[in-house]
Amino acid sequence: MIGYVIRRVALALSLVWAVSFFGFVAFALTFDPLWQQRMCGAPCAHQVKVLTVQYHLNKPVLERYWIWLSDFVGHRFSFRGIGGFPINAQLLDAAKVTTELMACALLVTAIFAVVVGVASARRAGRPLDYLLRTLAYMSWSLPAFLVASVAVRWVVPSVGWFLLGVTAGLPPGAVAQGAPARAGGFVIWLRGMTLPVLTLSLGLIGLYSRYVRTALLTELHRPYAVTARSKGLTETRVAYRHALRNALPPFVSVLSLEIGAILGASLAIDYVFYMGGLASYFLGGLTQAADPYVLTAVVIVASCIVVLFMLVSDLAVGWLDPRTAATASR
Amino acid sequence: MAPALGGGRLRRRGPWLQALSRFRRRPVGVAALLVVSAYGVVAVFASTIAPYSEYQIFFKYINHPVTPSLHGGHLLGTDVLGHDMLTWLLWAVRETMLVAVEAAAVAAVIGVCLGAAAGYLGGALDAAVGWLTGLVVTVPALIIYLVVAVHYNPVPPWALSVTLGVCLWTYVAQATRASLRVLRPREFVEAARASGASGLRIVFRHLLPNAAGTVIVAATAVFGQAILIVSTADFFGFAIGQFDRPTLGGLIANAAKPQQVVAGYVPPWWLWVIPIVALGLLLVAANVTADTLADVLDPVRSR
Numbered sequence: 159m160i161g162y163v164i165r166r167v168a169l170a171l172s173l174v175w176a177v178s179f180f181g182f183v184a185f186a187l188t189f190d191p192l193w194q195q196r197m198c199g200a201p202c203a204h205q206v207k208v209l210t211v212q213y214h215l216n217k218p219v220l221e222r223y224w225i226w227l228s229d230f231v232g233h234r235f236s237f238r239g240i241g242g243f244p245i246n247a248q249l250l251d252a253a254k255v256t257t258e259l260m261a262c263a264l265l266v267t268a269i270f271a272v273v274v275g276v277a278s279a280r281r282a283g284r285p286l287d288y289l290l291r292t293l294a295y296m297s298w299s300l301p302a303f304l305v306a307s308v309a310v311r312w313v314v315p316s317v318g319w320f321l322l323g324v325t326a327g328l329p330p331g332a333v334a335q336g337a338p339a340r341a342g343g344f345v346i347w348l349r350g351m352t353l354p355v356l357t358l359s360l361g362l363i364g365l366y367s368r369y370v371r372t373a374l375l376t377e378l379h380r381p382y383a384v385t386a387r388s389k390g391l392t393e394t395r396v397a398y399r400h401a402l403r404n405a406l407p408p409f410v411s412v413l414s415l416e417i418g419a420i421l422g423a424s425l426a427i428d429y430v431f432y433m434g435g436l437a438s439y440f441l442g443g444l445t446q447a448a449d450p451y452v453l454t455a456v457v458i459v460a461s462c463i464v465v466l467f468m469l470v471s472d473l474a475v476g477w478l479d480p481r482t483a484a485t486a487s488r
Numbered sequence: 489m490a491p492a493l494g495g496g497r498l499r500r501r502g503p504w505l506q507a508l509s510r511f512r513r514r515p516v517g518v519a520a521l522l523v524v525s526a527y528g529v530v531a532v533f534a535s536t537i538a539p540y541s542e543y544q545i546f547f548k549y550i551n552h553p554v555t556p557s558l559h560g561g562h563l564l565g566t567d568v569l570g571h572d573m574l575t576w577l578l579w580a581v582r583e584t585m586l587v588a589v590e591a592a593a594v595a596a597v598i599g600v601c602l603g604a605a606a607g608y609l610g611g612a613l614d615a616a617v618g619w620l621t622g623l624v625v626t627v628p629a630l631i632i633y634l635v636v637a638v639h640y641n642p643v644p645p646w647a648l649s650v651t652l653g654v655c656l657w658t659y660v661a662q663a664t665r666a667s668l669r670v671l672r673p674r675e676f677v678e679a680a681r682a683s684g685a686s687g688l689r690i691v692f693r694h695l696l697p698n699a700a701g702t703v704i705v706a707a708t709a710v711f712g713q714a715i716l717i718v719s720t721a722d723f724f725g726f727a728i729g730q731f732d733r734p735t736l737g738g739l740i741a742n743a744a745k746p747q748q749v750v751a752g753y754v755p756p757w758w759l760w761v762i763p764i765v766a767l768g769l770l771l772v773a774a775n776v777t778a779d780t781l782a783d784v785l786d787p788v789r790s791r
Contacts, residue, residue: 172619173626181627189639295779299771301716303723304740304764415625415658419713422630426720440631441724453635461626468626 599660
């Protein structure tokens with residue numbers, strides 16, 4: 159198991175490094191951080207000349223990557239823009255919000271997908287199964303930004319408890335029509351986070367409850383489940399204690415490959431709910447400046463979040479099914 | 489397959505015909521496929537079906553949008569900028585479908601090549617493709633798409649489709665690889681090799697036709713994903729010429745931007761209901777189609 163963990167961590171690190179490399183090279187080759195100065199023409203010619211040297215734009219791209227990397231490591235892994243201006247605190251605040259959103263949403267998804275999937279599988283072919291599967295299709299097919307827009311437009315104003323923008327550090331009531339908050343700290347956070355988490359989870363529950371259902375249906379007909387039943391165990395116990403444990407690993411493996419897509423969906427949620435996460439940071443900076451360092455930083459942070467969750471789910475698979483760890487480390 | 493009784497003649501049907509007969513027994517799947525095909529028809533013939541030209545503006549309706557009605561020539565009303573909603577909706581479907589179909593095609597080509605190489609050759613190449621898959625999966629496609637759409641503005645639509653395809657080929661590659669790993673040890677592959685077939689011939693003539701079902705299913709899934717990403721990016725307001733060309737996400741954004749919630753402005757209902765229904769229907773139909781195809785083309789899975 160330890161070998162398995164080490165291998166997964168090494169893989170994760172190699173992926174993050176590769177993202178930093180390919181991201182930097184792609185952005186450095188295509189974006190011109192001096193486009194504004196160039197637009198202004200002759201009066202800024204000297205400035206362009208100075209900045210070209212200062213930003214190392216006259217050097218080959220691999221050397222620029224090396225300069226950026228050593229600068230990044232030299233500043234204790236804190237991200238800086240191309241002029242050396244600090245972006246680390248802002249970026250990490252945004253990343254924290256996105257990470258919290260994703261962690262809560264994945265937790266809610268895992269719980270509800272299992273509950274719905276098990277309920278559906280145990281009543282396969284009966285009305286409840288059809289109802290749940292229809293709902294699953296609907297929720298899975300609706301884009302996150304749509305559900306979020308609807309929630310912001312109708313749910314937030316009509317249920318005064320929810321707050322917009324509190325996770326971005328805005329005072330309660332600054333963005334929304336929600337009632338001013340009385341409690342502080344965790345409760346405020348909860349009031350800001352609940353609706354986005356539910357919105358993000360909705361589609362995911364629809365998608366993954368189907369995986370759980372399919373996997374569980376297979377397991378419930380295996381000989382060991384029949385044996386357990388014949389020993390007089392209740393159907394609930396057979397489903398949850400015996401079959402589920404074997405049905406979960408494929409579900410978690412699928413989930414781990416989709417985390418990038420889930421982060422994409424969370425960007426939409428983040429934007430619509432004013433959460434101040436990566437979307438706000440990324441979309442805000444996207445149109446303003448063509449700073450390859452900032453974009454590289456955003457991509458690295460996003461990939462770190464994805465890799466972190468993938469690692470967690472990989473470890474979960476290894477724990478649920480020890481054979482994975484055993485075969486993977488051989 | 490059991491011989492037919494009496495005649496002693498074998499009634500043989502190919503896998504595709506069998507799949508077709510399985511498909512016909514799934515009314516919901518057939519309906520979904522019909523809906524997707526209808527969108528395809530709309531995408532191809534948008535300019536013929538649309539009652540007005542794409543850029544025609546009714547100046548008398550600017551800021552005074554017309555309610556949808558059977559009379560007056562605007563079946564779905566007009567928007568605040570004086571565009572005919574039906575025309576814009578048809579063109580929006582065309583824009584979105586075009587990008588999604590091209591993205592699925594690009595993803596299928598990349599995914600099949602890499603997945604086939606990984607699945608057939610195995611070894612170091614398999615590991616390398618696996619790592620590359622991990623890398624592509626690690627960066628959200630939406631971020632790449634937005635960077636390309638904004639920074640290379642104006643981007644030709646085909647470049648956006650290629651970007652999406654490059655970000656989404658992993659689904660197809662994984663499906664292809666998995667199915668080739670299963671097929672490769674089979675006897676017919678060994679027979680082909682014994683009769684002197686080259687590796688390329690084995691992959692393209694023997695293995696891939698057997699994996700076609702899986703590839704189609706994965707490509708359909710990519711199609712759905714692409715629509716989702718394109719419309720999310722359009723919703724953010726950063727995509728294909730947002731202001732002069734209609735897209736499904738863009739139409740929704742025009743009516744339901746979060747900023748307008750704060751300002752307390754309520755847009756007329758048809759401006760957001762119509763594109764939301766159009767997009768929702770397309771996505772539901774695409775997903776149901778993909779799922780039904782998966783059951784139909786891979787009967788082992790659905791058992």
